[in-house]
Amino acid sequence: MLALHFGAGNIGRGFIGQLLSASNYEVCFIDVNQSVIDDINSLKQYHIEIVGDVPERILIQNISALNSSDTEAITDNLLHADIITTALGPTALKFIAPVISAGLSKRISQDCPPINIIACENMQGASSILRELVCDHLSSKDLQQLSKYAGFPDAAVDRIVPLQKNSEKLLVQTERFFEWDVDETGIAGNKPPVNGITYVKNLQAYIERKLFAVNATHAAIAYLGYIQNINYINQAINNDNISSIVKCLLKEAGFLLNKKYDFSINEFNAYSQRILQRFSSKYIADDVTRVGRSPIRKLGVNDRLIAPAIQLADLGIISDGYSAAIAAAFCFDYKNDTEAVALQVHIKKNGLASALFHYSRINPQTELGKVILHKYNLLQK
Template sequence: MQRAGVHGIRSSQLYDRTSYQCDRRAGNAVTLTGTRHYVGFGFGAIQAGLFLYEAYQSDNFQRLTVAEVVPQVVDSIRRADGMFALNIAQADRIERVQVGPIHIENPAVEANRQRLIKAIAEAGEIGTAVPSVNYYVADGDSSLHRILAEGLRLKAATGKPRAVIYTAENNNQAAEILEAQVMEAIPEAEQAAVRAKVRFVNTVIGKMSGVVTDAEEIRGQQLPQVTSDNSRAYLVEAFNRIQISQIDFQGEPFARGISVFEEKADLLPFEEAKLYGHNAVHALAAYVGAMLKLRWIADLTTVPGAMAFIEGALLEESGAALIHKYDGLDVSFTPSEYQADAYTLLDRMMNPFLRDTVERVGRDPKRKLGWDDRLIGAMRLSLSQNIQPYRYAFGTAAALAALEPSILHNKTKAEHILLPLWDGTNMVETEQRQVLELVERGLQALRQWVAEGYPNLDAFYSRML
């Protein structure tokens, strides 16, 4: 199939918005014009580049508040009058925008904590974007779950607006976990009134983002730092097609201010598509890149056969499995729509303006080789639909080489590394054996590819089948 652009999708097809225009540049953004209130927890790249940015762009919000526990970050935003800089990787450039003003509060400071509680009571939308669900609960009154509990109690007691809480942490039960922890901190007599006022929703966030800390790269790419006295820069892709679980206030309508998010009655298929499609092929790309000692993910576009190989994994292995498993559920799982989305995803991954590194994407191979994680999970999904995931087996072998480089030059079997990683996992023996045999085959192919001097990967793969 002939395709235009980096991977065949016209640039006008790449994103929901073909261009992010921002009229409120530095020096002009002093007020917000909407009527709604938003509160976020954690001021990282996803909070800044997704939730706060989309709320700001919507023109629906009057006040944007964020909780951040690092005092220096809080101070720097306040010195900048609540404004922060964001770098957005478009298909053909980096767009530099100013966002704000935002109100930033440190929950460890009592006066700030009280303001957060009041802001939650007023807010119609709340977003958590902390490192993991393990950060929901901490000792003391400054814990995220306790602040939410106090704010929601005040909301219910004073008749303030209903709210949804978006949970952006990488856990498909994040909303349920947070809801249970928040409700435990609310007196039983008040829980029914609070439940009537709030819905906790899961999210599937495929937006690629990062924090650039290297001063030389920041200068070289002319990336505005978060603030003038903050050494970091946020760099995010323009993509904003985010799925969330359906919001149901017992049949009563609820209009979101951040309207770009897509509600889905069943979020699990999209969670699997993210983990076993997006995340799996991203990891595959990173570990192939690591074998070739590449720095940037985008450099794979210059490697003969690499993109055809990666595309094959996404479309013919995990993609074909997802389409077969979820046939008829949603238009996203029709062959034509999935193929279009896959091509778009590959274009996004290979966007040179995103500056995504092989090291970052391939970080923590032990976790990514988990039985239920992206690589082995994509293999298991494919096998469950009678598809042989040879490319993912090769990528898994490359991940093993990233973890234990000596495996390329000795006779160590893949299972000697994988089985300890899977210890304690409930596995069906026949499925485990099938996966291990495929990975062992992938490891033999990887050793042969290295021995032959890294020939055209797609042609090599076709020859080895």
């Protein structure tokens, strides 16, 4: 079986590539980094190190790589592929849509079996977005038949693979925990046999569990840690004040998810404990500035902090944990992040009340808005 995977970075090699390889796929990585491509093609293998009290070293073999510019070779491989996955960043999906559409057009013309294309990006509806981008490049005839030949099931993925510098080529260090949930209702044909995928019927529940709990907690630790000049996530979570806030946030997340999707409170509490254990691991030192990057996106109305805070407010509950995290996010002034710089320029020019509505669509005159403004002012002192 052949898997085409777009993105040969740490997530691609250290998460998706590992699971595909363990499921007996030949994995062809597609990337723009020629140095990584050359290393994959010359070494034909790499290692993953699972960090922890009981470390493990895993050898990944049966791999190859292509440069993203080699569209002819990619199209030929796509014709024979059994699954296509991505892990290259949400903004890069538009760049791979043309070559995927060309390959799908060939598959349609040759009446190939259906294939599933799963975008494993840190965003909601990534596969659906990729489908729209692919459709822009297909003929009207191919569009009419697309659903028969290709599925674009959305997915929720979770694994910490921090920035790292390793002397061993292609080595990736990662945590043991991972989660890869795929919407089985979006599958075309048979479900791809990948050990590690959990096929679910209500993916939105799992997306929001990750977004409102894992991603929100990660961001909260980063922004609160940054304010206190703490460099790493695992150090910040051990700060009593930060720990108290994120535990409050997780309690709020559990309440909301129970109301919306009937997630068991006891099961969610266990899930929350696992989140805190992961982020406090001494083996993964993740920079707060890396986790906090792109604050404007993370303060979006449908994203990890704002969406649950608004939904709780709609239920008559003004969050304490989420509000503190939101206030801290508006304080993120890291000068090497373009969004952080733009955010601070807006606040300096127009004030936080304006920024709160402009970026997060929260009316500063509402109870939620007032609480966030109050917490922000306390952080500024």
